[in-house]
Amino acid sequence: MPASVRPILGLVVAPEPPPALIGLLVEMHPWCDVLAAEPGRAAAAWLASSVRAPGIEVAARSGVPWALWVDDADGLQRAQQLGATLTVTSVATIAQSSGAILVPAERDAAADRIRAIPPFVRERLRRRSLLPSHLVADVGAGAVPADLIPAALAVCSACVVTGGLLSEALAWGAPTVTDAPSAASVGAGHDREVLVGAAAERSGLAEALGGDPVLAARLSHAGRRLAETKSLKRVAAQVAERLDLVRAGDPGARLEATLRLLSLPASSLQPDVGALLASMGTPAALPEDRR
Secondary structure, X not given: OOOOOOOEEEEEOOOOOOHHHHHHHHHOOOXXXXXXXXXXXXXXXXXXXXXXXXXXXXXXXXXXXXXXXXXXXXXXXXXXXXXXXXXXXXXXXHHHHHOOEEOOOHHHOHHHOOOOOOHHHHHHHHHHOOOOOOOEEEHHHOOOOHHHHHHHHHHOOEEEOOHHHHXXXXXXXXXXXXXXXXXXXXXXXXXXXXXXXXXXXXXXXXXXXXXXXXXXXXXXXXHHHHHHOOOHHHHHHHHHHHXXXXXXXXXXXXXXXXHHHOOOOOOOOOOOHHHHHHHOOOOXXXXXXXX
16 A cells, blocks of 8 residues: 655745744654755645745745734734745744744743643652652752753642742642742642742642641642643644644644544554553552552
């Protein structure tokens, strides 16, 4: 059987494209091949990196869906004039006001590189590592060396995290206590994805959170879901859907790309459950009552 033809996303690019756009294009691979515009090249969809990109008219007149990267209000107006199918941006205020797809910076897409560890697995990891059963990590206080922060966020019962590390803590699925500015910066709400408290309260809140398995599980799950909204993989899937790149491929393209999005092998619909359990600290050979 001949190999299916993958759809092509034509790229019209200006000098020095935005770094966030480069990250997005890398994650478009499961859905399509990204190729630079050339005379006579047909594409299933187009993406222009700027309103000043040479040859943007090629995309605008192509007759197929196309996207335009915008950085300001002038870019939005130009996108409307040119009839862009959708706009993409790395500016949160533009996305909120216009409906443009927000593309996170790679440093903020922690969920793409971190596999969440839920509280019940954390407890097993602590026991196997001979760590205290109740372990609270105050990451923001400098008590945890920088090279040990990922390990602390992976196994703690609860943690206190403020500032730029909050996205990483949520991606790990760590039950987290933070301050109001940090929570607002990632769109987290008190008692929804995190607990929010003043400096004098945070240590006590974290101790209580680490001892409340029901609340810890709820915040862990909600925090990870929030972190996944900043996933470049998921943004790429949205762009592919809006540009009809999924339907432009063969009938199996959607399934294959979705499996890749879930980090499952496209060659199999039956992941190795034993390996998954072992990687979560719960070997498949253990009796049911010990999992």
